[in-house]
Amino acid sequence: MQALHAIPSVEVMATTRGQLDLSDAGAIQRVVREFAPGHIIHAAAFTAVDRCESEEQTAFAINATATAQLVAVASEVGARLTYLSTDYVFDGEKSTPYLETDTPNPQSIYGRSKFAGEQAVGDQGQIVRISWVCGRLGQNMVKTLIRLATSTDGPLYFVDDQHGCPTLVADLVPTLIRLVLEAPFGTYHVTNQGATTWYEFARSVIALAGGDPERVQPIATVELDPPRPAPRPKNSVLENAQLRQMGWPLLPDWQSSVAALVHELTQR
Ligand SMILES: NC(=O)c1ccc[n+]([C@@H]2O[C@H](COP(=O)([O-])OP(=O)(O)OC[C@H]3O[C@@H](n4cnc5c(N)ncnc54)[C@H](OP(=O)(O)O)[C@@H]3O)[C@@H](O)[C@H]2O)c1
DSSP: OOOOSSSSOOOOOOOTTOOOOHHHHHHHHHHHHOOSSEEEOOOOOOOOOOHHHHHHHHHHHIIHHHHHHHHHHHHTOOOEEEEEEEGGGSOOSSOOOTTTTSOOOOSSSSHHHHHHHHHHHHSEEEEEEEEEEEOSSEEEEEHHHHHHHOOOSSSSESSSEEOOOOOEEHHHHHHHHHHHHHHOOOEEOOOSSSEEEEHHHHHHHHHTSSGGGGGGEEEGGGGGSSSOOSSSSSSOOOOOHHHHHOOOOOOBBBBHHHHHHHHHHOOO
């Protein structure tokens, strides 16, 4: 845990969709002008990766157009903007981890719409790419696996040909806040350390949750039945090169942080 006490006191406004619907350009302007923040952390997105394939217009409206509108009004009120983006901006064909300077080549509508959001930010803000996000709140793979560990029998099939880095919200947030407050505009990769596959990840979580990891069986993405509408990058490991270059501490290895999260979620 980094030194949260070093963070100055700030007033935070977190909006619900009801308070600020990103499909409403007028609402974006009104809310930002009224609150006149010093910083905007733009985390909201249309994240249903497979639905994006059939709802392209909505994906681009929320992930790209609304981001451009936020960039414009942020500039008007003098706010710094930090845009959360994704490993899905890469095509996954690289054989080594992706650097912040690598050229995106998104293959899915979700990835293209998020990359369009990155382009709207350009050099007028920060782009923070994260991947395989799990935390205490919201739906995520750790919660799904904990439920599967205890509520079902039989084999569980997970792909072993998609490689990435989990990002634990509890580890991300201190670094994200520090980036917002201290780092220059630019692109940053922020993930936990260590790459894995969904197969290895599932085995770990099932075991941590008291289930039998041998139930987890590896399959290839092409064996998924039914196939997923959106292509996923087979390699989306993000090298945290900018954090290294700045000499900032990297996030811990994913295993210890996932163990802590599983413990927290199963002790309630
Ligand atoms: N999860 C991952 O593995 C992952 C990986 C890489 C990057 N990211 C990025 O991280 C950020 C957070 O992702 P997440 O996984 O936390 O997503 P999430 O659980 O789907 O949350 C997205 C949020 O955006 C809000 N939203 C969607 N459409 C909106 C609209 N029209 N107006 C206002 N709010 C709207 C949603 O509101 P409702 O609750 O009302 O639907 C929800 O609160 C996103 O930018 C995503 O692209 C996530």
